[in-house]
Amino acid sequence: MCKQYIQNELPTEILIFIFKRVRFPKNLLLSCRRIAKLSKDPQVKAAWIIYQFGAAHCLFYAIKIGTSFLDVAVAQAIIAQGGILSRYFVQRLHMNFGAYDNKLIELKIAHGVGSSQLEKSQNIPCASNLPISVYIFLLKAASDKYKSDLCLKGNDMELFHFYTGRPQPSHYAPLVLAKNIDQIKDLILRFKFIPLPPRSLDNLPENISQENIPPEEYPPNDGHENIRHLIAIASSILICKDIVNLWKEIGYHEICYDVNDLVMQGALVIMFPPQLSSKWSMPDSKTINARLTELIEVGFQLTYCAILNILLFFEKRLEQIGKILLESFAEIKHESLESLIRNCLLEKNNTKLKFKSQPVLNFIYELLPDSP
DSSP states (O other), rough: OOOOOOOOOHHHHHHHHTTTTTHHHHHHHHOHHHHHHHHTSSHHHHHHHHHHHHHHHHHHHHHHHHHTTTOHHHHHHHHHTTTTOOHHHHHHHHHOOOOHHHHHHHOOOOOTTTTHHHHHHHOOOTTSSHHHHHHHHHHHHHHHGGGGGTTOOOOHHHHHHHHHTTTTTTTTTTHHOOOOOOOOHHHHHOOOOOOOOOOGGGGSSSTTTBBBBBOOOOSOOOOOOHHHHHHHHHHHHHHOTTTHHHHHHOTTTTHHTTTTHHHHHHHHHHHSSOOOOOHHHHHHHHHHHHHHHHHHHHHHOOHHHHHHHHHHHTTGGGGHHHHHHHHHHHTTTSSHHHHHHHHHHHTTTTTTTTTHHHHHHHHHHHHHTTTT
């Protein structure tokens, strides 16, 4: 009776409401013919992808899903429903579009012509299978939006690096950023500069930190943002947290999620630098709490995953600073130290986290009251 009601009586708006909230709708489509039919509608597809991935990243993931999902009608619907067509996205799309001539690559490799670079190019770029009609539509939409400022051969990530003082010594970066704040605002508010999505935890190398970054090709064939670029984004936020509000203003509400752990870790790296100067003194818990609370108020979170990554980063210094860090974290999260530790131990079992640091685990266990 219930299934019959859904098939025949439930309003279409309710069915769409249900459909767009299901991340993997295959079983739902098999169980309900009306939803299966609705799921083919470009407007419904657009509503689903925007709900699932946000206005900032929906076009990226639409391309990742592939031609079975994305065509010109869907792309039009995504933009009409508020999907953000950033200039940087189009620049990166332009870099990754099109397939390589494999026969030519094989011949060049056989003759020793630039073989190392050519072997890399045999990896298929994420936008290589994008229909040319969709590619042309997105280029035209971007051209209409940005006109002569489209700069297809530009790179807004590099612009952001220079505007935020990334190439400069760290103590000059705040001065450079303050000087260029109007250009940064223009880049975000006018050109909708948004970094591409980070890779998910299960696609990252084990025990990665800001000092342990594997070499990455650019542009990466999977289309995701390089970790070095995300660290640059996090660093700029640590200098000027108001940049977060600029991104939220244009609809990039996922910014805090995308760089959460990098920002929280980076804040502590500044307070506990790897190279200690003679002027450095140990921050107290009040100082730590105040800084992290500032970031939490903007939208970042001190998750148990972030805590484990922080402990991992400071693995060799835990005897000196580990306890004050954990006590500060417990105070921020309004729980006892024992409760915090037990929750961290539960989180380390997260298969996507790939957490295997025995020294960190040993340190944590020693702080438990029932530790042997």
